[in-house]
Amino acid sequence: MDEDRNRAEDASGSGNGSGSGGKGGHMQIGEVAARTELSLRTIRHYEETGLVVPSARSRGGFRLYTERDVARLMVVRRMKPLGFTLDQMRELLDATDRLDADGPYDDPGDGTTGGRPALLALVRGYERSAAEQVDRLRVQLARAEEFAHDLRTRLDAQAGLAGG
Amino acid sequence: MDEDRNRAEDASGSGNGSGSGGKGGHMQIGEVAARTELSLRTIRHYEETGLVVPSARSRGGFRLYTERDVARLMVVRRMKPLGFTLDQMRELLDATDRLDADGPYDDPGDGTTGGRPALLALVRGYERSAAEQVDRLRVQLARAEEFAHDLRTRLDAQAGLAGG
DNA sequence: AAACCCTACCCTCACGTCAGGGTAGGGTTC
DNA sequence: GAACCCTACCCTGACGTGAGGGTAGGGTTT
Known part of the structure; x- marks a missing residue:
């Protein structure tokens, strides 16, 4: 229960x-x-x-x-904070898994997902958007800090009014 | 459309x-x-x-x-990145609005939301959780950076294999 | 008449929550 | 030693939610 x-x-x-x-x-x-x-x-x-x-x-x-x-x-x-969907994460994880698994050997490919070049391109795409998302996170953090600071400042002012 | x-x-x-x-x-x-x-x-x-x-x-x-x-x-x-719900934001905004509006005067109160002390307590609560959320955001940012870094490193390794 | 706006509705995503039932492993009773 | 029980953990649905996105069909402003 x-x-x-x-x-x-x-x-x-x-x-x-x-x-x-x-x-x-x-x-x-x-x-x-x-x-x-x-x-x-x-x-x-x-x-x-x-x-x-x-x-x-x-x-x-x-x-x-x-x-x-x-x-x-x-x-x-x-990955979660980067805002990818679960499907995207799955795609990326599967791709890196395959790259790691195939390692340095020549990838025969099974026709379903493309060979090494395709996988690499995909991962590179994710790397780019990961970097972008990190930037966005930084902006959000900055905004949040700004807000928290504002709030503190206002509270201090109000406390001053109340205390004086 | x-x-x-x-x-x-x-x-x-x-x-x-x-x-x-x-x-x-x-x-x-x-x-x-x-x-x-x-x-x-x-x-x-x-x-x-x-x-x-x-x-x-x-x-x-x-x-x-x-x-x-x-x-x-x-x-x-x-406020958005701090993860408050819209209802919470509304509550906080309304509270700060009232505090600002009433300013230094004695708050007569209308009985519906409590007087200055209640408002201040509420805002203080939000300030605390805002600070906590900022910390959480920092953690998330750190994780995200870590992930992005890993991804880059892996890609470099793969590129090395391909290029070598 | 072009650019803008409205309401009303259904859709999505990543879970949370509830309800009811099963499993694992050990203890108790006869 | 077999049947029963207990607790802690696990399972599958199914529905709910929060914060919007998108679309349809029509009205408004200029």
């Missing part, structure tokens, strides 16, 4: 002796949530959209995540 | 000699959009939620904004 109330906070999976199978293999969603600081709902949502799909499921259907999965989630967490 | 396509960019209202009635009085939404860099839809949405209601309407129903309205929109634009 109210289990999702105790979201990432409580769900560290260290309650009883179970430990969900040991860190070496895979962990279940609660531990992942604790480590990534993402909510259970968010992590499940990322699976729904195909962004981060757990490497395995238990017989009972529990999501089982590997360290790689967690790493991917961490990447997503970093 | 595609009127919202030419959002803030095109709708500067300075095309013909009209100027929508002279800047001294009030301007209509297109000019406001141009000046605030907010979309028409956004400005209308702010009215729907009671956040920034235009001071007047033309006989035909056009929204007419004053400089004060525009100033209020600018404040909203600054």
